[in-house]
Amino acid sequence: MSGETRTAAALAQAEKAVIGEIWTSGEAYENLLYLCDRIGHRWAGSESEQAAADFLLAKARQYGLQDVQPQAFSYTAWSRGPARLEITSPVSREIAAIALPYTPAAELEGEVIWVGQGEEEDFARLEGQIAGKVVLSAAEASPGAGQRSSHRREKFARAVAAGAAAFLFANQNPGMLAVTGSLAAGFPAEIPGLGLPRESGEYIVRLLRTGPVRVRLRVESHFAPATSRNILGRVGPPDVGGPFLLVGAHYDAHDIAVGALDNAAGAVICLEAARALATVAEILPMPVRVALFACEEVGLLGAWHCAEQLAGDLARCRFVLNIDSAARGGPGNENLTLCGFPDLVPYFEEIGRRMHYDVPVKNNLSAYSDHFPFAVAGVPNATMGAVDAAAGLVGRGWGHTAADTVDKVSPKALQASAATAARLLLHLAFAEDWPGRHRSREDMAAEIARSPIGWYVEKFGHYPFQPRPSSG
Ligand SMILES: [Zn+2]
Structure with missing residues (x-):
């Protein structure tokens, strides 16, 4: 042989x-x-x-x-405390949401701005309107052939870069399933973030069709x-x-x-x-x-x-x-x-x-x-x-x-x-x-x-999920 x-x-x-x-x-x-x-x-x-x-x-x-x-x-490490999301205007109602890992603790109220899929063009379209607001973005979809769906960390980073006060991330699949996913690689995220079931996100989007919507979020977080x-x-x-x-x-x-x-x-x-x-x-x-x-x-x-x-x-x-x-x-x-x-x-x-x-x-x-x-x-x-x-x-x-x-x-x-x-x-x-x-x-x-994450690396000086050198 x-x-x-x-x-x-x-x-x-x-x-x-x-x-x-x-x-x-x-x-x-x-x-x-x-x-x-x-x-x-x-x-x-x-x-x-x-x-x-x-x-x-x-x-x-x-x-x-x-x-x-x-x-x-x-x-x-990060562990969750209680999280609560309420619509305060035009109605007063608590809606389902969970903390996204590495969110800092927060208590704040703000006006919601819907950024749709949260892609670059969505943020570009709303330029100048995002600062100080609570960004609501759809979670990742399945990209079609030749397309790309941005990762959560990129959508979140766009919200941070635009001066948002907080970030809401709504599942696109039904069933009252709040979506999760870390906001940062082993360090506290820049702004608070919550994961929503599709139904909570859709509710806010419907209300937005008739005028401004305000929400209050309260989240406790533990870092150790x-x-x-x-x-x-x-x-x-x-x-x-x-x-x-x-x-x-x-x-x-x-x-x-x-x-x-x-x-x-x-x-x-x-x-x-x-x-x-x-x-x-x-x-x-x-x-x-x-x-x-x-x-x-x-x-x-x-x-x-x-x-x-x-x-x-x-x-x-x-x-x-x-x-x-x-x-x-x-x-x-x-x-x-x-x-x-x-x-x-x-x-x-x-x-x-x-x-x-x-x-x-x-x-x-x-x-x-x-x-x-x-x-x-x-x-x-x-x-x-x-x-x-x-x-x-x-x-x-x-x-x-x-x-x-x-x-x-x-x-x-x-x-x-x-x-x-x-x-x-x-x-x-x-x-x-x-x-x-x-x-x-x-x-x-x-x-x-x-590549499509080039802007991220240029802006933040590291890859989307990369530990800070000091974190060992
Ligand atoms: Zn995995």
């Missing part, structure tokens, strides 16, 4: 083994149940987050991962120093200074639900892929490092810390595969989004053909999941996610609402995503024709400066 044939045979053998392992196992779903039903929300700085870290450490060791260890880092832990491990040969792969997923979630889809599912998919790869560890051509990240929801803090600690080793990292919300809908919904590496799109499409398992691939410069700190460092990377079109929901769907619960997760989708992740990693590890080349930090920074 030629070298090439031997490699192909070894890859095929490894793929069959990991697929068989995953499709005959209930481990991923059992782990999801434990994380969500027994442990809870895993919010950054909470007891349940610590319990989840302990559980994942024990599981990683039990599954035969090597060098399993916690990686601790410090930051400022905290330490969280990434959980690290490795499968395959020891790291002897050659190329390696990194697969990761965040295990924290928002405090208003158990975050089954976002991202207990991603964490157990990542762990399941690692468990399956550990069964073929002796034939893996290179180490696969595994990182279960803490504090994604509060500004990618775990991933920033991990990338910083890897420092010089990152130059040897062939690829970072991040897994976030990859089990939405049924099995087979996975997709792959490269960040900063459009040239690799055809390569991954070809892997899909070779796997006989088509995964839609695109390149999009997104700053809002754990791949981003690695993208900034110029490492080829992608996030595996999924779209659940069947539910008829826009944007994050159930994500970031109280409805992100275990019943939304299909055990088969966990198996399909874990098998897809494991197979992608095998193809990358065995690739003799790997075309990925690192980019320089300067090159990536220049591309980000030209």
Whole structure:
């Protein structure tokens, strides 16, 4: 057999083994149940987050991962106090709302200004009218082909830049589901913000059609120093200074639900892929490092810390595969989004053909999941996610609402995503024709400066979700 044939045979053998392992196992779903039903929300700085870290450490060791260890880092945690939103004029009525994480405590009354989708052109249209007002913006939608929907942090930043007194963020999906999402990366946000269910937002918008609307908001917030832990491990040969792969997923979630889809599912998919790869560890051509990240929801803090600690080793990292919300809908919904590496799109499409398992691939410069700190460092990377079109929901769907619960997760989708992740990693590890080349930090920074978040970086001097240097 030629070298090439031997490699192909070894890859095929490894793929069959990991697929068989995953499709005959209930481990991923059992782990999801434990994380969500027994442990809870895993919010950054909470007891349940610590319990989840302990559980994942024990599981990683039990599954035969090597060098399993916690990686601790410090930051400022936020926890919610009571929040209350009342319309004071033209009617007097309390409406449903929750505090958005990292909102400062506040008590204020003001006139509401509706900015629609909160895009750049919406704010431009209202220039000069926003200062001192309470901005009401729609939450993220699903962008159409070739379009982009700004992230919450960008909409919020536009409100801050325009001198708004407060920020209201209304879900676009119905069902009295107040939407959440952090306003800042581990530091108090510039102005207070509340998340509203669609119904509260629509009510205010209807009232605005007949004249000014005033609201009073009262919110209490608690900030405290905290330490969280990434959980690290490795499968395959020891790291002897050659190329390696990194697969990761965040295990924290928002405090208003158990975050089954976002991202207990991603964490157990990542762990399941690692468990399956550990069964073929002796034939893996290179180490696969595994990182279960803490504090994604509060500004990618775990991933920033991990990338910083890897420092010089990152130059040897062939690829970072991040897994976030990859089990939405049924099995087979996975997709792959490269960040900063459009040239690799055809390569991954070809892997899909070779796997006989088509995964839609695109390149999009997104700053809002754990791949981003690695993208900034110029490492080829992608996030595996999924779209659940069947539910008829826009944007994050159930994500970031109280409805992100275990019943939304299909055990088969966990198996399909874990098998897809494991197979992608095998193809990358065995690739003799790997075309990925690192980019320089300067090159990536220049591309980000030209991207839709370029204005943000220019105005605020940091990426939308990036810890302040002083926060450690
Ligand atoms: Zn997530």
